[in-house]
Amino acid sequence: xxxxxxxxxxxxxxxxxxxxxxxxxxxxxxxxxxxxxxxxxxxxxxxxxxxxxxxxxxxxxxxxxxxxxxxxxxxxxxxxxxxxxxxxxxxxxxxxxxxxxxxxxxxxxxxxxxxxxxxxxxxxxxxxxxxxxxxxxxxxxxxxxxxxxxxxxxxxxxxxxxxxxxxxxxxxxxxxxxxxxxxxxxxxxxxxxxxxxxxxxxxxxxxxxxxxxxxxxxxxxxxxxxxxxxxxxxxxxxxxxxxxxxxxxxxxxxxxxxxxxxxxxxxxxxx
Amino acid sequence: xxxxxxxxxxxxxxxxxxxxxxxxxxxxxxxxxxxxxxxxxxxxxxxxxxxxxxxxxxxxxxxxxxxxxxxxxxxxxxxxxxxxxxxxxxxxxxxxxxxxxxxxxxxxxxxxxxxxxxxxxxxxxxxxxxxxxxxxxxxxxxxxxxxxxxxxxxxxxxxxxxxxxxxxxxxxxxxxxxxxxxxxxxxxxxxxxxxxxxxxxxxxxxxxxxxxxxxxxxxxxxxxxxxxxxxxxxxxxxxxxxxxxxxxxxxxxxxxxxxxxxxxxxxxxxx
Amino acid sequence: xxxxxxxxxxxxxxxxxxxxxxxxxxxxxxxxxxxxxxxxxxxxxxxxxxxxxxxxxxxxxxxxxxxxxxxxxxxxxxxxxxxxxxxxxxxxxxxxxxxxxxxxxxxxxxxxxxxxxxxxxxxxxxxxxxxxxxxxxxxxxxxxxxxxxxxxxxxxxxxxxxxxxxxxxxxxxxxxxxxxxxxxxxxxxxxxxxxxxxxxxxxxxxxxxxxxxxxxxxxxxxxxxxxxxxxxxxxxxxxxxxxxxxxxxxxxxxxxxxxxxxxxxxxxxxx
Numbered sequence: 131x132x133x134x135x136x137x138x139x140x141x142x143x144x145x146x147x148x149x150x151x152x153x154x155x156x157x158x159x160x161x162x163x164x165x166x167x168x169x170x171x172x173x174x175x176x177x178x179x180x181x182x183x184x185x186x187x188x189x190x191x192x193x194x195x196x197x198x199x200x201x202x203x204x205x206x207x208x209x210x211x212x213x214x215x216x217x218x219x220x221x222x223x224x225x226x227x228x229x230x231x232x233x234x235x236x237x238x239x240x241x242x243x244x245x246x247x248x249x250x251x252x253x254x255x256x257x258x259x260x261x262x263x264x265x266x267x268x269x270x271x272x273x274x275x276x277x278x279x280x281x282x283x284x285x286x287x288x289x290x291x292x293x294x295x296x297x298x299x300x301x302x303x304x305x306x307x308x309x310x311x312x313x314x315x316x317x318x319x320x321x322x323x324x325x326x327x328x329x330x331x332x333x334x335x336x337x338x339x340x341x342x343x344x345x346x347x348x349x350x351x352x353x354x355x356x357x358x359x360x361x362x363x364x365x366x367x368x369x370x371x372x373x374x375x376x377x378x379x380x381x382x383x384x385x386x387x388x389x390x391x392x393x394x395x396x397x398x399x400x401x
Numbered sequence: 402x403x404x405x406x407x408x409x410x411x412x413x414x415x416x417x418x419x420x421x422x423x424x425x426x427x428x429x430x431x432x433x434x435x436x437x438x439x440x441x442x443x444x445x446x447x448x449x450x451x452x453x454x455x456x457x458x459x460x461x462x463x464x465x466x467x468x469x470x471x472x473x474x475x476x477x478x479x480x481x482x483x484x485x486x487x488x489x490x491x492x493x494x495x496x497x498x499x500x501x502x503x504x505x506x507x508x509x510x511x512x513x514x515x516x517x518x519x520x521x522x523x524x525x526x527x528x529x530x531x532x533x534x535x536x537x538x539x540x541x542x543x544x545x546x547x548x549x550x551x552x553x554x555x556x557x558x559x560x561x562x563x564x565x566x567x568x569x570x571x572x573x574x575x576x577x578x579x580x581x582x583x584x585x586x587x588x589x590x591x592x593x594x595x596x597x598x599x600x601x602x603x604x605x606x607x608x609x610x611x612x613x614x615x616x617x618x619x620x621x622x623x624x625x626x627x628x629x630x631x632x633x634x635x636x637x638x639x640x641x642x643x644x645x646x647x648x649x650x651x652x653x654x655x656x657x658x659x660x661x662x663x664x665x666x667x668x669x670x671x672x
Numbered sequence: 673x674x675x676x677x678x679x680x681x682x683x684x685x686x687x688x689x690x691x692x693x694x695x696x697x698x699x700x701x702x703x704x705x706x707x708x709x710x711x712x713x714x715x716x717x718x719x720x721x722x723x724x725x726x727x728x729x730x731x732x733x734x735x736x737x738x739x740x741x742x743x744x745x746x747x748x749x750x751x752x753x754x755x756x757x758x759x760x761x762x763x764x765x766x767x768x769x770x771x772x773x774x775x776x777x778x779x780x781x782x783x784x785x786x787x788x789x790x791x792x793x794x795x796x797x798x799x800x801x802x803x804x805x806x807x808x809x810x811x812x813x814x815x816x817x818x819x820x821x822x823x824x825x826x827x828x829x830x831x832x833x834x835x836x837x838x839x840x841x842x843x844x845x846x847x848x849x850x851x852x853x854x855x856x857x858x859x860x861x862x863x864x865x866x867x868x869x870x871x872x873x874x875x876x877x878x879x880x881x882x883x884x885x886x887x888x889x890x891x892x893x894x895x896x897x898x899x900x901x902x903x904x905x906x907x908x909x910x911x912x913x914x915x916x917x918x919x920x921x922x923x924x925x926x927x928x929x930x931x932x933x934x935x936x937x938x939x940x941x942x943x
Contacts, residue, residue: 154816162435162451164704164745168870173916178870179774179816180704183747186780190816203435205454205478207747232450238457274425274450274461326657328439328449374444375653382917386868433706433722474706476725476749503721509728545696545721545732597928599710599720645715646924 135315137399141354142392144344149175149389153195153343155336156219158182158212160202160231163329167198170333173385174340174358187211188218195343197224199250200332202231202275204242212242216250225253225342229335232275233257234264247295253342254298254352255291256335259284262301266290277303285314298352302334306360308353315353315401319360321367326374327381334359350401357397362388364396406586408670412625413663415615420446420660424466424614426607427490429453429483431473431502434600438469441604444656445611445629458482459489466614468495470521471603473502473546475513483513487521496524496613500606503546504528505535518566524613525569525623526562527606530555533572537561548574556585569623573605577631579624586624586672590631592638597645598652605630621672628668633659635667677857679941683896684934686886691717691931695737695885697878698761700724700754702744702773705871709740712875715927716882716900729753730760737885739766741792742874744773744817746784754784758792767795767884771877774817775799776806789837795884796840796894797833798877801826804843808832819845827856840894844876848902850895857895857943861902863909868916869923876901892943899939904930906938 155171157164157180164180171178181190184207191197197219199212219226228250233243243265247255255262260277263270266287271278280287284301291299293311300308306317324330334356341355342348365388366380388394426442428435428451435451442449452461455478462468468490470483490497499521504514514536518526526533531548534541537558542549551558555572562570564582571579577588595601605627612626613619636659637651659665697713699706699722706722713720723732726749733739739761741754761768770792775785785807789797797804802819805812808829813820822829826843833841835853842850848859866872876898883897884890907930908922930936 152815152818156816160451161432161703162439165708165870166436168704169916169920172868172870177816177818179777180702180745181774181778182745183780185748186746186778189778189780193815203451203453204457206456232452235450236452236457236460238454238460273423273464274427274448276423276448326443328436328443371654373654374440374657375650378440378653379650379917379921382920383913383915386916431722432703433710437707474722474724475728477727503723506721507723507728507731509725509731544694544735545698545719547694547719597714599707599714642925644925645711645928646921649711649924650921 135350135399135401137354137357137397138394140350141358141394141397144341145175145389145392147344148340152177154179154193155196155339155343156181156190156194157198158187158215159198159200162202163332166329167332167336169382170336170385171340173382173389174337175389176340182208182211184211184214187215191215191219191224192222194224196339197226198335198339199226199246200229200231200335201239201242204239209242212246213249220251226250227335227339227342228252228255229332230257230261230265233261234270234272235274240264252295252297253348254300254338256300256302256338258331259301259303262287262291289314298348300352300356306356308349310349313349315349315399317353317356317360318398319357319364321363323367323372323374323377324363327378353399353401357399358388361396406621406670406672408625408628408668409665411621412629412665412668415612416446416660416663418615419611423448425450425464426467426610426614427452427461427465428469429486430469430471433473434603437600438603438607440653441607441656442611444653444660445608446660447611453479453482455482455485458486462486462490462495463493465495467610468497469606469610470497470517471500471502471606472510472513475510480513483517484520491522497521498606498610498613499523499526500603501528501532501536504532505541505543506545511535523566523568524619525571525609527571527573527609529602530572530574533558533562560585569619571623571627573602577627579620581620584620586620586670588624588628588631589669590628590635592634594638594643594645594648595634598649624670624672628670629659632667677892677941677943679896679899679939680936682892683900683936683939686883687717687931687934689886690882694719696721696735697738697740697881697885698723698732698736699740700757701740701742704744705874708871709874709878711924712878712927713882715924715931716879717931718882724750724753726753726756729757733757733761733766734764736766738881739768740877740881741768741788742771742773742877743781743784746781751784754788755791762793768792769877769881769884770794770797771874772799772803772807775803776812776814777816782806794837794839795890796842796880798842798844798880800873801843801845804829804833831856840890842894842898848898850891852891855891857891857941859895859899859902860940861899861906863905865909865914865916865919866905869920895941895943899941900930903938
């Protein structure tokens with residue numbers, strides 16, 4: 131019999147390490163959520179840096195604790211920068227997390243996502259069901275960057291992607307499913323209001339990156355990051371009167387409190 | 402005798418439709434307000450997508466419920482993208498809303514605005530008095546992106562622009578004047594604090610786009626969108642202690658409440 | 673015996689002038705803080721404009737009350753724009769403020785900073801200890817855009833830079849040190865939570881720019897701007913439960929209150 135994963139204990143240790151070591155989280159991300167993901171990084175105790183010029187991304191990625199590649203507002207120069215940064219991170223052993231925002235919504239995004247998956251070795255990928263289905267070759271309905279439904283089981287999509295890419299694949303939704311191709315974790319933290327604030331998916335990816343910066347095993351780290359973010363969402367919903375403006379503000383507060391005070395009761399990861 | 406326009410009833414029906422159908426609002430907008438207009442779109446019950454690469458804007462615009470072109474931080478690639486997206490939307494019958502941010506402030510912005518008006522068929526244009534005056538060929542004083550005054554009557558500017566362009570023209574200010582060239586609506590919702598938060602004009606444009614996505618008649622839809630946004634501003638001022646940081650947060654809350662609960666007493670549209 | 677600098681009185685007069693004259697603050701800044709610095713500008717009573725196309729920056733900068741060049745997310749076109757805008761501002765007598773975000777973090781950023789310092793005449797530079805040390809040729813440890821420590825005294829770094837560049841140099845940290853090469857001011861306003869919200873350094877630069885738009889002497893103006901911003905941070909910490917999301921919101925509120933009500937007790941500038 132295998133021991134159950136103690137997500138609370140795992141997170142507590144990792145958050146202490148992060149607060150102490152302040153890993154640099156290099157983001158090449160979309161222009162919608164730059165401020166929001168930088169603030170989420172700070173709330174989690176790490177240091178954000180946003181840098182997307184081809185002239186500097188290799189140098190910046192090489193000194194990072196983790197690299198986030200998020201293609202939410204893609205354009206040609208950003209493709210180049212993401213490829214260069216990803217390869218540099220690979221050479222330096224820096225874990226890279228991919229957020230394929232809107233894969234499937236346009237041929238351009240699908241093409242970029244495939245090229246990144248071909249040329250960069252990712253430690254983790256996080257997307258909604260439709261984005262991840264598209265990358266796994268499964269039929270899906272997507273409107274802009276929002277998933278409207280997929281054919282087939284989310285757990286299968288996660289496992290297929292994880293196995294074929296040799297990385298952790300996280301499909302987020304009402305329950306987040308995280309797979310490394312062999313094992314599957316289910317995270318049931320979260321709140322519907324997260325869907326009423328833009329960029330919360332991107333922040334979830336940032337949370338994964340911050341946890342991955344604290345080291346392997348990446349399946350546990352990714353699941354723990356999502357659980358922490360989801361729990362912050364639950365607590366924020368409770369203290370915000372369930373209105374999206376206040377919820378957005380409270381989300382930073384609860385992320386910060388969870389990261390610094392580390393009262394993590396309520397974390398729900400099945401593994 | 403013609404019936405008076407029942408803006409409350411109109412809005413109630415439209416907001417129900419929007420919540421149910423979640424139209425995609427494709428924004429090609431400035432880098433200052435990407436997050437803010439995406440969040441306003443979500444608060445209004447629609448789905449935002451920000452995409453500005455020439456490689457994908459035609460495909461994205463064609464599947465949208467409405468397209469926003471906002472030239473607040475223009476640069477050459479964005480010009481190209483806005484023209485391509487606008488024409489694609491025109492081909493697909495998707496209504497296009499234009500926000501000529503800073504027209505008149507520099508020759509470059511005035512030139513872009515004129516080219517867009519020449520090559521794209523707009524459903525609606527919204528700007529402050531100075532921006533709209535410049536486009537109508539009327540003398541105006543502008544500082545950066547703020548209107549300091551215009552020669553002539555705002556209602557004439559709106560009517561002239563609407564008639565010459567064959568679209569709805571909305572000049573926003575203390576009272577918003579919205580014309581389709583034949584009829585003119587006046588919206589007296591709003592609050593001075595909206596002038597103390599950046600991007601509220603851009604959010605008003607987003608509100609118009611969300612309403613236009615629910616169908617014609619566009620004069621009524623545009624006026625109703627502005628009234629809804631202005632009423633949200635009034636309510637936000639009341640609940641925020643009249644301080645701009647809190648007001649900004651409350652604005653999302655009130656937009657969301659008005660869109661979901663739909664208690665629309667206080668909407669003031671004269672038509 | 674020289675008189676002590678009355679920062680409170682100075683600020684009161686300047687904030688009245690700013691509210692009345694609404695100077696335009698042209699920012700060419702990073703994509704992380706565009707919204708935040710625009711809102712800080714509005715809270716301070718000035719008008720922000722963000723414009724970064726080479727096609728318009730010379731025209732925009734020439735009509736501004738002050739120009740901010742912030743290299744937080746640099747790329748080649750932005751270099752060109754910053755150089756052109758800076759030179760235009762110099763020709764028009766518009767004070768230019770430089771924020772060398774991340775100088776020292778990559779060779780690319782260090783190179784851009786040096787080129788700007790060579791080709792543009794700045795009225796003031798503001799950075800953290802590591803950024804300013806790098807520009808002064810002093811050894812420093814930097815992670816991303818955060819200073820982890822410098823060799824030598826911050827006051828020497830400020831004075832060296834100020835003297836060699838013929839401008840005001842502000843090194844911000846727990847105590848801000850501001851020098852014009854001959855005299856040195858120390859500002860002890862501020863709060864640790866400012867380090868938990870991204871872009872507060874950029875906002876401090878904006879505060880300097882707003883004050884410089886009200887005229888010389890620039891040493892006093894820069895120190896007063898930093899003190900005002902720091903005091904806003906202290907007050908925001910007190911009213912936000914010391915949580916970063918609420919603190920960020922309160923920061924705009926307190927900036928606005930200090931700018932409009934002008935109860936400036938607590939300003940601490942030694943000069």
